[in-house]
Every structure is written in structure tokens, then in C-alpha cells.
Amino acid sequence: MSELRQNFFTKEWVIIATERAKRPEELACHRPRQTFPSFVETCPFCPGNESQAPQELLRFPENESKPWAVRVIPNKFAALDSSAQPMRDQQHWRRRIHGFGCHEVIIESPDHSACVALLPDSQVAGILGVYKERYNVLSLDQRINHVTIFKNHGLDAGASQPHPHSQLIATPVIPSQVQHRLHEALRHFDDTGQCMFCHMVEREIDDRTLVVIHSEFFVAIEVFASATPFATHIFPLRHMASFGEITAAEIADLARVLRTLLAKIYLGLENPDLNFTIRSGPSDYVGARHFHWYVSVIPRLTRVAGFELGSGMFINTVLPEASAEFLRSICVEKSAGAGGSTGQT
Numbered sequence: 001m002s003e004l005r006q007n008f009f010t011k012e013w014v015i016i017a018t019e020r021a022k023r024p025e026e027l028a029c030h031r032p033r034q035t036f037p038s039f040v041e042t043c044p045f046c047p048g049n050e051s052q053a054p055q056e057l058l059r060f061p062e063n064e065s066k067p068w069a070v071r072v073i074p075n076k077f078a079a080l081d082s083s084a085q086p087m088r089d090q091q092h093w094r095r096r097i098h099g100f101g102c103h104e105v106i107i108e109s110p111d112h113s114a115c116v117a118l119l120p121d122s123q124v125a126g127i128l129g130v131y132k133e134r135y136n137v138l139s140l141d142q143r144i145n146h147v148t149i150f151k152n153h154g155l156d157a158g159a160s161q162p163h164p165h166s167q168l169i170a171t172p173v174i175p176s177q178v179q180h181r182l183h184e185a186l187r188h189f190d191d192t193g194q195c196m197f198c199h200m201v202e203r204e205i206d207d208r209t210l211v212v213i214h215s216e217f218f219v220a221i222e223v224f225a226s227a228t229p230f231a232t233h234i235f236p237l238r239h240m241a242s243f244g245e246i247t248a249a250e251i252a253d254l255a256r257v258l259r260t261l262l263a264k265i266y267l268g269l270e271n272p273d274l275n276f277t278i279r280s281g282p283s284d285y286v287g288a289r290h291f292h293w294y295v296s297v298i299p300r301l302t303r304v305a306g307f308e309l310g311s312g313m314f315i316n317t318v319l320p321e322a323s324a325e326f327l328r329s330i331c332v333e334k335s336a337g338a339g340g341s342t343g344q345t
């Protein structure tokens, strides 16, 4: 029997169409392995070509005499302009803010052929540390109200440059989807006196059917009312409203959990396109008791069709419990640090 499930955070309903249910492995991409060279002469993100890219904002490690492992630069084709002033104007119903915002690129490795799913955990920890640093610097800017950190892997996920990178966009407004999530979290806190995320994480850990990875500081869980197959959330076990509050020990642990999850998806579903994003409270949410940040990983295995566009309601043909069981069964130990010559980014 198919069933409708409601998302605990967004209150949106999805249809889990078990009548047309697919086994998780049927969604594997069967993509021929694509090989990139580890250096490309014309790539602005490759080492030695730094002058082709805009002025660097941050490098890790900071020591200039060492080769960089992770680098942050402004996006050359930025969606928003950090030099503009966030001037607001409104004429009747037409409300605008002049194009202020920051759009940055985080170059995840000097190796053009690398793939995050196959990087050593220490490199992923370096990337997450850089995310935190830029998140906290931008959060101090009074003009910025929200910072979105995201990764597009593969053409269907929006990646246009094969060199492995993620992006950050800081905006003067809080996007309405984020506002909706914050309102629901506040409503739950007011009704029950509890953080709804802490509450949900505790129950799911007890139940275990949706848990993929449970580590010292994090848990990766398939989404109960997942709109698309294999949507996975990684929650810190400790209550934290803002990603900027993460400690060094937690970064090292999150690197292991995120990298392991990405490797399971990479191996089990044969390198699908995917997005991941850090869903944090707005910049001034440090210490807030009702919200809890998390990482959302969404493989792009299905296409949005008319019903979804017309109703905002999704049909998912894979049971999240089956996705969790499938991902738990994929062994990734050997892939760690194996290099990325097969990465399609």
C-alpha cells in the first residue's frame, strides 16, 4: 500500500508510492567512469593558475610557504555584488533591494580530478573548517542576514566547472523557505518546550530503521517523509542552532560522517549527481533554543514533473527505510583516500 507521509519540519506531505516501488539499487546511474586529468592548463582553480581567478579571500593552510589544500575566492560570475549597498526601495507592491550579497567559491582540492566522496577525511575536515571560518566572518557583517553553503556535484545538480568546489551565498534577506522552517521550529518549541530536531533525532536513534551512520557527535538519517529518493540529513547530536558553533572535534567527526555518506552514495548508486547544503539558523542565532542546524544531502535521481510543479507535493518511489538499509549495507572503508581520478563533478 502506498502512503502519504508528512514532513515533521516543513509540514509538507509526500506520497511514498510503494505500488511502483523500486529497489534502491534500481536507481543506480550506471554512468561510465569519467576520468579527468589532475591538472588542466586552462582551469582557473588549478594550482599555478591562481592569477586567472579573482583575489583570494582565504587559504588553508594559511602558511604561504606550503601548497594550499583549500582556497576561497569570490565567484567571478557572482549572482550578487559585495561592493553594493543593500538599499531597499518600494514602489506600491514592487519591493527591491539593490544587488548586494556575497558569492564565494570554495576550491575543495588542488587536484582537478578529485571527488569529495573519495577524499581523505582530513581534507574534508579542512573544507568544513574553511566553511566555518567564512560563515563566521560573513555573519559579523551587519548587512548580511543569511548565509547558504552548498555543493553542486554533476551537471544535473547545477555544477558547471569540473574542478571540485562548493559555494557560499550570503544575502541581506532570510529566504522564505528558511523562514518557514524557523517558524515551524519556534511553534514546536512553544507548544512543547523542546527543540523539534533534538526530539526527532532522539526518537529516530531509538527506532534505528532510518539511521545510516551514528557517530560520536553526529547521526545521518534518511528523511521519513522524503520528497526524493535517498534524501539524507546529518544532525549534530548536541543542540546547536548555528553551524558557526561547531567545535574542532565535531568538524573532524562530521568530515568522517559526511565523507562516508557521500562514498556510500557514490559506490552504491554509481556516482549520481547530488547537492548538499548546510541548513543553519541565521547568523545571529547562536544560542537559540528552538532551532538546530543540519546538513542536507540530496542525490538527483529523479526529475520534477507536472504533478510536483502543480501541487508542490512529491511522489517518491523508494521507501526511505529501504534506502537506509541499502546505504548501511555499502562498505566504504577501502575508498577512503583512494584519490579521485574517477570523480565526475
Ligand SMILES: [Zn+2]
Binding pocket: 039, 040, 043, 044, 045, 046, 111, 112, 163
Ligand atoms: Zn582545475
Ligand SMILES: [Zn+2]
Binding pocket: 195, 196, 197, 198, 199, 238, 239, 240, 291, 292
Ligand atoms: Zn536541538
